[in-house]
């Protein structure tokens with residue numbers, strides 16, 4: 001009977017079918033722009049999952065394909081008590097299906113029921129959101145779509161961050177430019193189409209979330225979307241008087257218009273409002289150590305007030321121990337397989353993601369502060385783990401780089417780690433300065449001159465691209481010629497990014513980077 005039921009998936013609309021792989025389809029849990037999410041119950045163990053179903057027809061669209069790919073790629077690598085787990089990816093004729101950890105509700109539904117939360121409950125939720133976001137940033141991923149609907153909760157009040165379809169990889173010194181997310185949550189720098197740091201944008205999102213939890217309203221609300229966006233860019237909002245001074249201070253720091261002045265994640269975690277109640281014990285005991293193959297679980301929270309919303313008593317069955325009593329799902333990815341019942345799974349294809357992923361694991365690399373702003377990039381070709389913190393981007397050209405960091409880059413174009421293609425050598429390094437661009441350029445020119453550089457004629461429009469200022473310098477020695485390009489990108493009134501690139505010349509392509517590194521090293525020693 002089960003075989004027959006599953007076979008029907010191949011010929012009938014999946015909505016009418018009973019099974020996808022080992023999962024019996026249940027009620028609809030939610031619907032987003034991209035996917036319909038249904039409850040899945042394991043035919044044998046009765047374990048519950050959320051089946052996020054995306055139409056294969058939509059996956060034909062390269063942009064959607066990339067969104068799904070990114071989400072899968074990130075979720076399968078991440079292990080954190082406050083980030084949703086992905087167990088399995090299945091493909092049936094009409095749908096690509098992500099079997100995700102099942103959650104009981106989301107923050108949007110909770111606020112719809114009780115309008116706003118008291119500060120202690122809001123803090124418990126907020127702490128977990130911030131730890132999830134911190135973990136993402138430590139792994140060079142920005143979520144970019146923090147919103148109530150993406151904060152899922154279980155009955156024990158464990159928070160899980162979900163929906164990484166708009167998330168993106170970040171590398172120190174590099175900036176994103178794709179405008180994405182939801183208007184009411186959008187940070188000023190995203191609205192203004194500036195280059196932005198994904199971490200700063202997520203912190204703005206955290207600010208909107210905290211404001212929503214404490215007031216039940218968006219901070220930047222107006223009759224039209226353009227007014228909403230304009231208010232956000234100007235930072236025009238008020239905090240109701242019932243919100244405590246300490247919470248108001250934290251909100252104000254997160255909703256600071258100038259990204260470089262916005263509070264950093266480490267500072268949020270130390271803010272008096274944030275630490276007023278106990279922190280989750282996993283954070284205190286094993287901070288940053290979620291990379292082990294076995295997942296760690298947070299201590300359950302039982303805020304009585306919120307448990308009422310679920311219609312359950314705080315001490316009922318919803319504790320972590322019960323949840324993991326059948327570890328087959330909790331701990332088994334990627335070993336967990338659809339073939340629990342060979343008949344059921346016979347017509348389900350498990351996607352060959354290894355072959356088409358952007359290669360390499362998400363490294364546990366040092367944080368921004370560890371690298372003092374030095375540009376770090378990851379290669380799409382690396383196959384070793386841990387990866388080097390400094391490696392080579394597929395391209396260093398800003399517009400192509402922006403595309404690569406945005407949502408239009410075709411991951412499928414990246415070659416597998418075994419590729420033997422000879423790649424042109426390119427290198428890209430970024431430093432940040434808050435001095436005015438002209439002063440930066442003057443200092444650079446003086447230092448370069450002292451190092452024996454000659455300057456090339458000012459670049460044409462073709463090369464100038466998006467930067468405001470550029471210097472092209474040439475270093476000649478008996479053994480080598482090095483061309484360096486310095487471009488200054490303004491990030492607003494307070495910060496400038498200076499990109500340093502090797503600019504090869506067709507007549508003398510760079511095939512040995514060492515002289516270039518040597519010149520840059522001498523230059524940095526002079527200016528820092």
Ligand SMILES: Nc1ncnc2c1ncn2[C@@H]1O[C@H](COP(=O)(O)OP(=O)(O)OP(=O)(O)O)[C@@H](O)[C@H]1O
Nearest residue numbers: 029030031032033034035037050101102103149163
């Ligand atoms: N693991 C889960 N457990 C329970 N419900 C879930 C789960 N994942 C998603 N949902 C529900 O389904 C809804 C849509 O899911 P999700 O946000 O992942 O879809 P999406 O199409 O990617 O959304 P978006 O419109 O933001 O792109 C969520 O708001 C939530 O209510």
